[in-house]
Amino acid sequence: MRLGRIVLHLFLITYTIYALGPLLWLAVASLKPTFQIIADPFALPQELSFRNYLALSVSRFWIYYRNSIIVSAGSLLGILLFATTTAYALARFRFPGREWIRTTIFAAILLPPALVVLPLFLQMQTYGLVDNQLGLMLVYAAFAMPVSVYILRDFIAHIPVEVADAARVDGANEWQVFLRVMLPISRPAITSVLLLQFVAFWNEFVLALVLIRSDTLRTLPVGLTLLNTEYIMNYGAMAAALVLSAAPMLLVFATFSERFIRGMSAGALKG
Amino acid sequence: MIETAPRSGRTDRHPGEPLSRHVRRERLTATSFLIPGLLLFGLFVVFPLTDTVYQSFFSIVPAGAGAERRFVGFALYREALTEDAVFWGAMLNSTLWASWSVLVDIPLAFLLAWCLRTRVPGWRFYRTAWFAPMLLSPVLIGLLWRYILRYEGGLLNGLLRLVGLGALATDWLGNPWALLWLFLATTWHTVGYYMVLTLTALEEIPQDYLDAAVVDGASRRQQIWHIVLPILRPLLATLIIITFTAKMRVFDLVWVTTRGGPYGKTETVITWVVQRAFYYVSGQFDMGYPSAMAIIWLVIMALGILILSRIFRTRDLIQY
Numbered sequence: 001m002r003l004g005r006i007v008l009h010l011f012l013i014t015y016t017i018y019a020l021g022p023l024l025w026l027a028v029a030s031l032k033p034t035f036q037i038i039a040d041p042f043a044l045p046q047e048l049s050f051r052n053y054l055a056l057s058v059s060r061f062w063i064y065y066r067n068s069i070i071v072s073a074g075s076l077l078g079i080l081l082f083a084t085t086t087a088y089a090l091a092r093f094r095f096p097g098r099e100w101i102r103t104t105i106f107a108a109i110l111l112p113p114a115l116v117v118l119p120l121f122l123q124m125q126t127y128g129l130v131d132n133q134l135g136l137m138l139v140y141a142a143f144a145m146p147v148s149v150y151i152l153r154d155f156i157a158h159i160p161v162e163v164a165d166a167a168r169v170d171g172a173n174e175w176q177v178f179l180r181v182m183l184p185i186s187r188p189a190i191t192s193v194l195l196l197q198f199v200a201f202w203n204e205f206v207l208a209l210v211l212i213r214s215d216t217l218r219t220l221p222v223g224l225t226l227l228n229t230e231y232i233m234n235y236g237a238m239a240a241a242l243v244l245s246a247a248p249m250l251l252v253f254a255t256f257s258e259r260f261i262r263g264m265s266a267g268a269l270k271g
Numbered sequence: 272m273i274e275t276a277p278r279s280g281r282t283d284r285h286p287g288e289p290l291s292r293h294v295r296r297e298r299l300t301a302t303s304f305l306i307p308g309l310l311l312f313g314l315f316v317v318f319p320l321t322d323t324v325y326q327s328f329f330s331i332v333p334a335g336a337g338a339e340r341r342f343v344g345f346a347l348y349r350e351a352l353t354e355d356a357v358f359w360g361a362m363l364n365s366t367l368w369a370s371w372s373v374l375v376d377i378p379l380a381f382l383l384a385w386c387l388r389t390r391v392p393g394w395r396f397y398r399t400a401w402f403a404p405m406l407l408s409p410v411l412i413g414l415l416w417r418y419i420l421r422y423e424g425g426l427l428n429g430l431l432r433l434v435g436l437g438a439l440a441t442d443w444l445g446n447p448w449a450l451l452w453l454f455l456a457t458t459w460h461t462v463g464y465y466m467v468l469t470l471t472a473l474e475e476i477p478q479d480y481l482d483a484a485v486v487d488g489a490s491r492r493q494q495i496w497h498i499v500l501p502i503l504r505p506l507l508a509t510l511i512i513i514t515f516t517a518k519m520r521v522f523d524l525v526w527v528t529t530r531g532g533p534y535g536k537t538e539t540v541i542t543w544v545v546q547r548a549f550y551y552v553s554g555q556f557d558m559g560y561p562s563a564m565a566i567i568w569l570v571i572m573a574l575g576i577l578i579l580s581r582i583f584r585t586r587d588l589i590q591y
Binding site: 008009011012015016018019020022023025026029038041042078081082083085086088089093094095096101104105108110111112114115116117118119120122123138139141142143145149174175178199202203204205206210220221222224225228235238239242245246249250252253257261264 | 297298300301302303304305307308309311312314315316317318319320322323326383386391393397398399400401402403404405406407408409410411414415416418419423425426429430433459463464467516519520522523526527541544545548549556558561562565568569572573576
């Protein structure tokens with residue numbers, strides 16, 4: 001029994017080193033000059049230096065960063081507008097074709113955007129939305145619909161009908177009920193969806209790669225691959241760029257970790 | 272998931288009114304809620320998909336001085352399935368990836384969750400630490416993995432040299448085993464997430480069940496095999512479907528590390544489709560061939576999920 005405990009803890013610690021090791025190494029490397037990263041990859045930095053971080057200001061890094069913030073925020077707004085209304089309609093109204101619409105939307109969870117990216121690209125061209133951040137936001141919101149609607153519809157369907165009826169008695173119309181009653185009550189589910197999709201938008205690669213052509217409009221994931229070519233001999237600056245690119249995710253996770261973990265499991269486990 | 276949405280409650284609000292007007296008004300309201308979302312979804316998801324199906328029947332063929340698009344029936348499907356060795360290699364790689372994930376990631380996730388189930392000291396920290404990689408983009412992971420696996424200044428080779436095994440140092444992503452290293456990268460990326468899902472389900476198993484089994488003289492292994500796994504079956508089915516779909520669609524990680532190389536050893540279906548769609552030199556975009564491959568792959572994915580959910584007899588086809 002005693003031995004079992006020790007083995008258990010050894011295993012837990014080993015796996016933790018495996019899970020966090022690469023990240024810690026990256027963080028440490030970002031504080032070291034490149035020659036030291038290459039010469040002695042495991043050494044701690046000799047002095048605390050943020051030179052690598054400062055070096056990024058002469059590259060396009062912060063432009064990519066700003067673009068990622070804009071696109072993520074815009075796409076989240078899109079989710080808020082499009083997914084909540086659709087989920088509400090699917091959860092609360094009866095109309096012909098409802099099951100059909102629901103099945104189609106949920107089946108699209110399967111669809112990898114990369115598989116349809118060429119027709120999408122040509123279609124966006126006809127709309128004049130290629131190389132356009134608004135276009136990217138719309139596409140992000142559209143591909144985020146299935147999972148978002150799935151989670152939101154499920155939550156709304158569980159809200160007792162009486163809650164909304166009270167507002168209706170007071171003479172509110174359906175849109176007022178939706179805005180003043182349903183949205184506030186659904187806040188936990190909406191938060192989960194927004195957190196989930198923030199991670200997805202921030203990290204999205206293939207659509208951004210194809211739909212954005214000019215360098216000043218690119219978002220971080222694609223930008224990082226470009227920086228990686230630019231900084232081919234500057235591991236230190238690249239490490240700093242990677243750390244900064246992950247920072248918002250880790251910050252959001254640190255702030256909402258419980259809600260986050262619950263939210264990410266909710267989508268999978270409601271069954 | 273609830274199968275039937277609760278009634279809106281509006282139909283019996285004014286009993287005197289004729290029903291049809293209510294129904295009509297309900298439909299009108301529903302439409303006002305539906306239009307924005309459906310328009311967005313239709314324009315950017317459904318239409319590109321149907322267009323992919325349509326385009327897969329057309330090919331660009333030489334005609335006179337230039338070239339023209341011509342209806343070719345299922346010819347492109349036949350070409351993909353009978354003449355394209357890279358496509359077959361890519362399908363094999365993607366399927367191997369999905370199988371690796373089911374056979375390695377899920378058992379590992381179960382093992383980790385089982386360790387935390389008894390609330391060992393620091394379990395919250397472990398859970399958070401293991402989950403953290405899930406937040407990173409495949410692009411970051413790919414670039415990071417390249418640092419770890421590169422020959423010169425790579426972390427893994429550094430580690431080998433440190434313990435005196437420097438002779439084993441190699442360019443890990445440049446040899447035929449590159450795919451295995453990418454598998455390990457996705458394992459690192461996603462196991463924490465699967466662990467969290469498993470842990471949530473494990474926590475819901477009443478301790479009484481396990482205690483009762485102990486009273487009956489069941490060993491730890493019997494407990495797991497006869498009590499825990501049957502209870503977890505729906506979850507495991509869900510996990511298998513999630514990992515299967517996730518690994519059948521791998522793109523980013525491969526694109527930023529090996530681009531399918533060396534010599535197609537790490538090509539996945541999606542990298543090959545994108546490669547053919549955008550980087551195939553033929554004067555113009557050849558939509559037909561990549562579209563045919565995309566549709567073949569979508570059908571295979573859908574069949575795979577159908578078969579998996581039949582095997583595990585899960586009610587819902589898709590859970591995410």
